[in-house]
Amino acid sequence: MTAPGREQRPVLDVVDLVKTYGEGETAVHALAGVSLTVAPGDYVAIMGSSGSGKSTLMNILGCLDVPTSGTYRLDGVDVSELNESQLALVRNRRIGFVFQSFNLIARTSALANVELPLAYAGIKPAVRREQALAALDMVGLANRADHDPNQLSGGQQQRVAVARALVSQPALLLADEPTGNLDSRSTRDVLSILDGLNAQGRTIVLITHEDEVAAHAHRTIRLVDGLVVSDVRRRDITPVGVMA
Amino acid sequence: MSFFEIFGFALRGVAANKLRSGLTVLGILIGVAAVILLVAVGTGSAKQVEDSLAALGTNTLTVQGGRGGDTGYRTDLTLDIVKALQDKESAPDVKSVSPVVTSAQTLTFGDASYDVNSVIGTYPSYFAASNSVVASGSGFTEEDVDQAARVVVLGPTTAEELFGTVDPVGQRIGIAGQIYSVIGVLAKKGSTGFNDPDDVAIAPLPAVQRSLTGYGPVSSITIEAASADAVAAAKAEITAILNAKMHVADGASSTPYQIRDASQLLETRTATAETFTVLLGAVAGISLVVGGIGITNIMMVSVTERTREIGIRKALGAPRRVILTQFLIEATLLSLAGGGLGVAAALIGANFEIVGIKPVVMPDSVALALGVCVAIGLFFGSYPASRAAGLRPIDALRYE
Numbered sequence: 215m216t217a218p219g220r221e222q223r224p225v226l227d228v229v230d231l232v233k234t235y236g237e238g239e240t241a242v243h244a245l246a247g248v249s250l251t252v253a254p255g256d257y258v259a260i261m262g263s264s265g266s267g268k269s270t271l272m273n274i275l276g277c278l279d280v281p282t283s284g285t286y287r288l289d290g291v292d293v294s295e296l297n298e299s300q301l302a303l304v305r306n307r308r309i310g311f312v313f314q315s316f317n318l319i320a321r322t323s324a325l326a327n328v329e330l331p332l333a334y335a336g337i338k339p340a341v342r343r344e345q346a347l348a349a350l351d352m353v354g355l356a357n358r359a360d361h362d363p364n365q366l367s368g369g370q371q372q373r374v375a376v377a378r379a380l381v382s383q384p385a386l387l388l389a390d391e392p393t394g395n396l397d398s399r400s401t402r403d404v405l406s407i408l409d410g411l412n413a414q415g416r417t418i419v420l421i422t423h424e425d426e427v428a429a430h431a432h433r434t435i436r437l438v439d440g441l442v443v444s445d446v447r448r449r450d451i452t453p454v455g456v457m458a
Numbered sequence: 459m460s461f462f463e464i465f466g467f468a469l470r471g472v473a474a475n476k477l478r479s480g481l482t483v484l485g486i487l488i489g490v491a492a493v494i495l496l497v498a499v500g501t502g503s504a505k506q507v508e509d510s511l512a513a514l515g516t517n518t519l520t521v522q523g524g525r526g527g528d529t530g531y532r533t534d535l536t537l538d539i540v541k542a543l544q545d546k547e548s549a550p551d552v553k554s555v556s557p558v559v560t561s562a563q564t565l566t567f568g569d570a571s572y573d574v575n576s577v578i579g580t581y582p583s584y585f586a587a588s589n590s591v592v593a594s595g596s597g598f599t600e601e602d603v604d605q606a607a608r609v610v611v612l613g614p615t616t617a618e619e620l621f622g623t624v625d626p627v628g629q630r631i632g633i634a635g636q637i638y639s640v641i642g643v644l645a646k647k648g649s650t651g652f653n654d655p656d657d658v659a660i661a662p663l664p665a666v667q668r669s670l671t672g673y674g675p676v677s678s679i680t681i682e683a684a685s686a687d688a689v690a691a692a693k694a695e696i697t698a699i700l701n702a703k704m705h706v707a708d709g710a711s712s713t714p715y716q717i718r719d720a721s722q723l724l725e726t727r728t729a730t731a732e733t734f735t736v737l738l739g740a741v742a743g744i745s746l747v748v749g750g751i752g753i754t755n756i757m758m759v760s761v762t763e764r765t766r767e768i769g770i771r772k773a774l775g776a777p778r779r780v781i782l783t784q785f786l787i788e789a790t791l792l793s794l795a796g797g798g799l800g801v802a803a804a805l806i807g808a809n810f811e812i813v814g815i816k817p818v819v820m821p822d823s824v825a826l827a828l829g830v831c832v833a834i835g836l837f838f839g840s841y842p843a844s845r846a847a848g849l850r851p852i853d854a855l856r857y858e
Contacts, residue, residue, distance in 0.1 A: 273852045276773070277851075278772075278773055278850065278851040278852040278855070279850055279851075279852040280850065298778060299777050299778065299779075302772070302775050302776065302777045302778070303775065303777075304775075305772070305773060305774065305775040305851075306774065306775020306776075307775070311773055311774075313773075313855075317766075317770045317773070317855070318770075319767055319770060319771075320474070320767075321474035321475070322470065322474065326470075330771070330774050330776075331774045331775055333463060333467075334771075334774060334775045334776045334777070334780065335775070339463075378774070382775075
């Protein structure tokens with residue numbers, strides 16, 4: 215049902231992931247044993263109601279949080295065995311994260327925001343400026359490079375955030391309800407950017423509770439009470455050879 | 459990534475919140491400046507006391523009589539004793555001896571009158587012994603003393619109060635119904651505290667005794683030692699002469715006279731001034747603590763408020779070390795800017811008189827105030843940052 219006979223290493227390989235908050239009788243199992251595999255070039259929507267554990271799963275996939283038990287392999291690397299600085303490196307090079315609330319750094323220009331992951335990767339200022347401008351151009355905001363976040367609309371801010379997430383050419387783009395705070399037009403803009411990225415071979419996992427948003431993905435996974443209840447593929451995986 | 463790039467982040471962090479950065483700098487500035495200035499005022503007042511006492515002359519001794527120690531003989535300070543003290547044989551270290559009688563009187567000039575602090579009757583040597591310099595006109599002479607001439611030299615305060623803009627030299631004034639000629643005015647000495655040494659009228663001893671105090675014993679004897687180093691020797695010689703004259707038994711527990719030298723007075727006043735400095739230092743210390751708490755507060759708030767930003771940076775792959783360095787540099791910049799401006803403000807403030815005292819800046823207090831404030835700023839700027847950098851990114855991102 216997942217990778218159609220392709221002999222390629224999965225980008226995501228999650229086995230029996232459990233996340234428990236609290237202890238004893240008051241313990242809450244946000245994730246009760248989730249297993250899933252995502253192949254390169256896939257476009258996955260994770261759906262579920264509030265409290266289904268989808269955000270918890272996303273945070274663990276983005277290496278922002280650690281699971282209580284279970285294994286998580288990212289590009290074949292067991293993330294649980296990495297130390298603090300190696301994790302920082304993984305977040306920087308392998309993962310691009312788009313947040314529901316944009317999370318741009320205030321009073322800092324769009325260009326500087328997009329440059330940030332490159333700066334932490336140790337890329338020279340001239341080079342990263344060029345790459346950041348290219349990423350902003352890709353989301354159609356090259357002419358807003360000097361604007362601060364509070365001078366941009368919500369949709370524009372989210373497009374800057376997408377540019378920031380993809381500027382370091384990560385293997386995986388994670389989006390946590392990327393359109394949750396946007397109007398319908400901005401939602402279309404952002405989704406068309408994501409569609410375009412996937413068409414180029416980028417692997418995308420996004421969370422949503424809207425069916426129209428999930429319809430853009432090739433595969434939909436539903437979570438209920440911390441367990442995968444359905445996993446439906448509608449389209450084939452984009453051929454990875456196209457990837458830039 | 460290079461240190462200069464992190465430095466750039468820190469600069470942008472400081473510049474991004476101008477108001478908050480400004481307030482932090484202001485807090486540190488006030489803390490540092492207050493401590494330096496308070497200590498400077500304390501030191502300045504101590505120095506002022508020392509200076510004005512040194513101006514009175516440190517090789518002067520004052521003998522005061524009429525105190526306890528009954529010997530069965532007459533113990534008044536008489537002109538006979540003055541003559542004995544003038545004897546070069548038994549008192550070689552004594553340069554001059556000036557008997558002094560004092561009396562508070564009202565001076566009159568035309569319609570003006572003024573209550574002078576003291577009218578002093580003495581010998582001409584008193585001028586040198588008491589560091590009194592005649593600024594205009596002249597002092598009186600031995601001859602004036604022999605003739606009991608009614609001439610007077612006024613202190614600058616007295617002259618100004620009585621004559622205003624009129625030149626006093628050559629004028630005639632009334633002291634207790636007697637007419638005196640003003641022959642000179644003294645130079646200004648400045649206040650030593652409670653008494654104004656410039657509020658005097660000095661006249662020949664016999665003239666004052668005849669018209670004002672009568673021919674009884676003198677109030678005190680001012681003695682000038684040959685040099686500052688000879689004060690102790692002179693004091694011993696005077697003691698021997700007085701003991702002989704007043705028949706004080708060897709080893710008597712108390713004497714009917716008291717010899718005070720200026721250095722003794724200096725020590726007392728200096729001790730007082732030091733107490734004052736310690737007191738001000740304590741106040742400064744408290745303000746340093748209070749200022750430190752203020753710095754702590756604003757640093758904690760400004761860094762804690764940015765926990766979310768730290769979360770974002772971590773999510774983008776910022777290593778812990780880079781975040782820590784950035785916040786340490788930010789705290790250093792703010793602390794140093796505040797400390798430096800505080801020192802500058804204190805140095806500028808120290809150029810002005812504060813409650814009549816010229817502050818003297820102590821290098822120690824500058825180092826202490828700067829050191830403590832910068833250390834507090836650094837610690838409380840980097841401690842919350844290190845705490846936030848140690849959080850899991852998701853916890854830092856969720857921080858409200």
